[in-house]
Amino acid sequence: MAALPNASHSITLRLHLEVADLGAVGRVTTAIGEHGGAVVAVEAVETSGDRQMVDVTANGRDDEHTTRLQEAVDALEGVHLDRVSDRTFELHREGKLAVTPTVPLRTRDDLSMAYTPGVARVCRTIADHPDQARALTIKGNTVAIVSDGSAVLGLGGIGPVAALPVMEGKAALFKRFAGIDAWPVCIEATTVDDIVRVVEAIAPTYGGINLEDISAPRCFEVERRLKESLDIPVFHDDQHGTAIVVLAALLNALRLVDKPIGEVTVAMSGAGAAGVAVAQLLLHEGVHDIVVADSRGILGPGRDGLEGGKAWLAEEANPSGRDGTLKDALVGADVFIGVSAPGLLEPEDLATMAEDAVVFPLANPDPEVDPIGAGRYAAVVATGRSDYPNQINNVLAFPGVFRGALDAGARGITREMEVAAAHALAEVISPEELSPTAIIPGAFDERVAPAVAEAVRAVAAADAAR
């Protein structure tokens, strides 16, 4: 599957051209197109004497490809390449977040209210009534995005500093989609004990903890212990954010193929953080038969020495005790969900699935099976990519989940809240909109976060009233 030129590999070429050479811009954009690049912008910057400066922005497929585009332009007659800037790097320069005061600081009176001596009265009130912190500080609207940088995107254990651009981006999404003030907490901590202790220590400032890109199996234990010790919501997005969106997409897909969720059989590839959470949520929702394979095959009675989440999947999710390979798991399955690695399957491998199969190969950026090819064997296909229909994107869940939990002052995020979030997300798609290429809303659908938030808030309120 050849990648298409995309904005994540985009360069801006600053060119010097002769003013009289009216064909120069045409030669440049033609050369880019001939070399497989996509021209996305041309802008005349300034003219001085007989020379003009022009910025040409083009998308490529990868770093090597954008280098070739640049060389092709540089080789053109009458075109002087002054400099090349990478749009993604330009965007990230100096980071992607600002911390801004929301109070005026213009006069001495302002200072005396926002800071000393006036602030002392606010502090004393919180010391006497700690529950007032949510009303009188940032705590009520603030989420920590905690990562040790041990499992970042497809990059693995790149460490806390290198993970910072991801956590900044996530914080930006929290604000953009739910008005939440989120802050990156990239920590130098390796053991479960260390991570738990650091998160417990920094928790006072926050109304919620979003765990992010922490490797399995440590992530399970970290989350379990923090949920136990903290009185604010703790949510490992790689697990539960993914599970919520997958369940929402599955609910709508099964509506299309008219199969009740309690009767489908599911084959899964991947038993990491996302795999375990997806399986748990599906079981909770009434799916009975989920066969999960990791890189060594099906998690079943034939596998020795399984621990933690994998042992649990072998025992609880696989009721008929199946063994074998991922391909064995596919035979007769109604649903395939991949949260594992690129290119594990050929489209033809899906031919053994049940009629009207639902196929979600979610490995990103390269799915477990080519989604276009998969479409020949499946009634509905969804991926993690933004350039195909039905993108399973966590941004559909975490902003609304935390918005609802913060608004309700919830002390935790329960399985019931996750289920409610998934149903609310699925129901954003109206019966009229529902189709095989529209089982889940797009990332910018403004209906999503409020709907998810309201669902989570309602469950929290019911819990509190109980």
Place this chain on the structure above:
Amino acid sequence: MAALPNASHSITLRLHLEVADLGAVGRVTTAIGEHGGAVVAVEAVETSGDRQMVDVTANGRDDEHTTRLQEAVDALEGVHLDRVSDRTFELHREGKLAVTPTVPLRTRDDLSMAYTPGVARVCRTIADHPDQARALTIKGNTVAIVSDGSAVLGLGGIGPVAALPVMEGKAALFKRFAGIDAWPVCIEATTVDDIVRVVEAIAPTYGGINLEDISAPRCFEVERRLKESLDIPVFHDDQHGTAIVVLAALLNALRLVDKPIGEVTVAMSGAGAAGVAVAQLLLHEGVHDIVVADSRGILGPGRDGLEGGKAWLAEEANPSGRDGTLKDALVGADVFIGVSAPGLLEPEDLATMAEDAVVFPLANPDPEVDPIGAGRYAAVVATGRSDYPNQINNVLAFPGVFRGALDAGARGITREMEVAAAHALAEVISPEELSPTAIIPGAFDERVAPAVAEAVRAVAAADAAR
């Protein structure tokens, strides 16, 4: 010393009045004045039929006083008090900071550059070249304001959550005065080991660490160990911020009374974080004779069992080995600096000081000695309060110090940078401006932060070139 009405105790009274009762507003404001309150605003909100709604805002001296003001208004004929709001609490409601994305997030292309998949390239670059983090993330302009809430203002050990309003305020000042993105890190940690471990763990996100309101003597050890283990500036503001501003004020005060700094004798009250740091910086600047008293008297040969900073002060700062009380220390002293507790001295106690005495009673909000009374015995007086001339305010130092250190990419803040900052701050006051009531710039003097930053940057650059 009776406090004056001030903005930190300010209430807004929403009143219902008869439209025809033209004298009502006059009765209200008269009553407030008669009861010692200061009317700062009157605003007609709306009229409906024969009744009008009016907001009257008044400052009082303290909480009890504002309650009396409110009762006085409530007792007036023809005035219905609808509700009272506290301006300071209104200001703090929902906190004082927002986290805002600095990149557009409007289109799928925006997402693919700011977040996945584009962000992966930025992460990989930082993983390969960690020094690029300062350029490609928020790290280069971001400071953590770390507190365990153990010594907050005059309130003592109120804990991390109750300390949050102070740290938010401080973060707001960082942005207002130096464009720095600072973030409150209020931590649940009690031992020196715990605090050090947590700060080391969260350090990757930040370009600098501002320690705040951590009690002595733990603060000394915490700072020493963090300076050793981290490669970013660590600065305990209660110590060094105060010391910088005191030294700057002293330089200008001594200019006025024409005494060389190497020849003055200094009496100090207070041997906590600020006391130790002030004494250290003065010694470094060439003062030879500093006699420091704590609540039990002079730190000298007559005191047993002194440890840490106090032992150091008894040995290093007190060359003639004096003993006795604070009043004994004042005899013949050119300078008094108080960083201790309110009302320890009567103005007359200053009569034994040398001619042209310089007196800085900095306890806040109530100084060691009444500053008006002190003026009868001293040539120059400075306090920590904003309602007297010569306010010794840390906001004159920390924004510029961190601005300079971040801009230089400094790995630490040295004694030389502190001295340079103090001199730069003193020199903001021109010879023409210098007077006994103008030895230090006001908090809003826009010349201050750039001058301090430039001085710190220059020292850092010289260090780097060495």
